[in-house]
Amino acid sequence: MKLQTQIPLLKESRNLINYNSKIVLLGSCFSENIGNQLDYYKFQTTQNPFGILFHPIAIENLITNAINEKKYTENDVFFNNEQYHSFDTHSSLSANNERDFLDNLNSSIKSTRKTLEEASHIIITLGTSWVYRYIESDQIVANCHKVPQKKFLKEILSVDTISESLEAIILLIKSINKNASILFTVSPVRHIKDGFIENSQSKSHLITAIHQVIDKRKYNYYFPSYEIMMDELRDYRFYAEDMIHPNKTTINYIWEKFMSTWFDLSANSTMKEIDIIQKGMLHKPFNPNSEKHLQFLENLEQKKLKIMREYSFMSF
Numbered sequence: 001m002k003l004q005t006q007i008p009l010l011k012e013s014r015n016l017i018n019y020n021s022k023i024v025l026l027g028s029c030f031s032e033n034i035g036n037q038l039d040y041y042k043f044q045t046t047q048n049p050f051g052i053l054f055h056p057i058a059i060e061n062l063i064t065n066a067i068n069e070k071k072y073t074e075n076d077v078f079f080n081n082e083q084y085h086s087f088d089t090h091s092s093l094s095a096n097n098e099r100d101f102l103d104n105l106n107s108s109i110k111s112t113r114k115t116l117e118e119a120s121h122i123i124i125t126l127g128t129s130w131v132y133r134y135i136e137s138d139q140i141v142a143n144c145h146k147v148p149q150k151k152f153l154k155e156i157l158s159v160d161t162i163s164e165s166l167e168a169i170i171l172l173i174k175s176i177n178k179n180a181s182i183l184f185t186v187s188p189v190r191h192i193k194d195g196f197i198e199n200s201q202s203k204s205h206l207i208t209a210i211h212q213v214i215d216k217r218k219y220n221y222y223f224p225s226y227e228i229m230m231d232e233l234r235d236y237r238f239y240a241e242d243m244i245h246p247n248k249t250t251i252n253y254i255w256e257k258f259m260s261t262w263f264d265l266s267a268n269s270t271m272k273e274i275d276i277i278q279k280g281m282l283h284k285p286f287n288p289n290s291e292k293h294l295q296f297l298e299n300l301e302q303k304k305l306k307i308m309r310e311y312s313f314m315s316f
Contacts, residue, residue, distance in 0.1 A: 016264035028127030030187035046115040051090020054127040056165040058142035066112040087141040129202040162209035188229035
């Protein structure tokens with residue numbers, strides 16, 4: 001008896017992920033779920049240097065500014081609710097001190113260009129087609145930073161507009177790194193605040209636009225994280241308490257699907273060793289001064305040193 005429909009996935013045949021890979025993750029909060037798994041297993045990753053970005057225009061702006069090495073000045077930031085903000089970034093980057101904030105933005109821009117140049121894989125997760133346009137500047141913003149809503153116009157990006165933005169993203173990346181594999185995915189997190197019907201419309205625009213772009217370009221890819229959650233995991237037991245975000249079981253399930261599709265088998269043994277180390281570091285002993293536990297810590301330290309000798313970029 002078959003009690004579940006499954007999304008068919010084919011193993012990728014080129015540029016698979018291993019411990020030599022350098023991975024950049026940009027986009028909505030779901031990219032952070034996958035990014036956190038990659039961090040746990042000590043892959044070389046850069047994750048959302050400007051914080052979570054929900055829509056393609058925000059991601060395009062970040063990549064454009066990074067490649068052009070934009071220099072942020074006082075004219076690019078504003079003060080609201082006792083903090084300095086930029087309409088290009090998530091509020092997690094906002095700061096109390098303007099100079100520190102600008103230094104952080106410019107440092108992030110510089111490092112983002114470097115990581116894009118060196119990346120073997122760039123994973124872009126799109127969350128929504130709904131955007132807010134700041135009336136005063138006619139600028140589509142990445143985040144409203146709790147500025148009064150009357151100062152914005154809310155609109156939905158058309159399929160054509162999203163396609164053009166994704167095309168621009170690909171061309172920009174390829175202009176500095178022709179060998180990177182660009183992987184698109186759509187976040188399964190529903191933006192219910194936009195409305196149920198509006199969320200469905202938004203996701204459909206994203207999916208249609210992505211396929212318009214990748215169907216005519218070789219070596220750009222789509223991973224069906226949205227479809228896996230909507231179809232294979234169509235039960236609220238796979239959601240967090242808010243009934244919107246995926247829970248840990250779901251994140252692990254989609255992560256395993258991603259690994260089976262995109263990971264080189266050569267990484268498996270190292271991942272197992274790192275998992276043992278990570279679990280060992282979380283171990284809480286009944287008697288921390290016992291000879292048995294001290295020996296356990298010594299063995300754990302030897303395991304760490306062995307891995308770090310093999311991969312100089314790792315640290316625990």
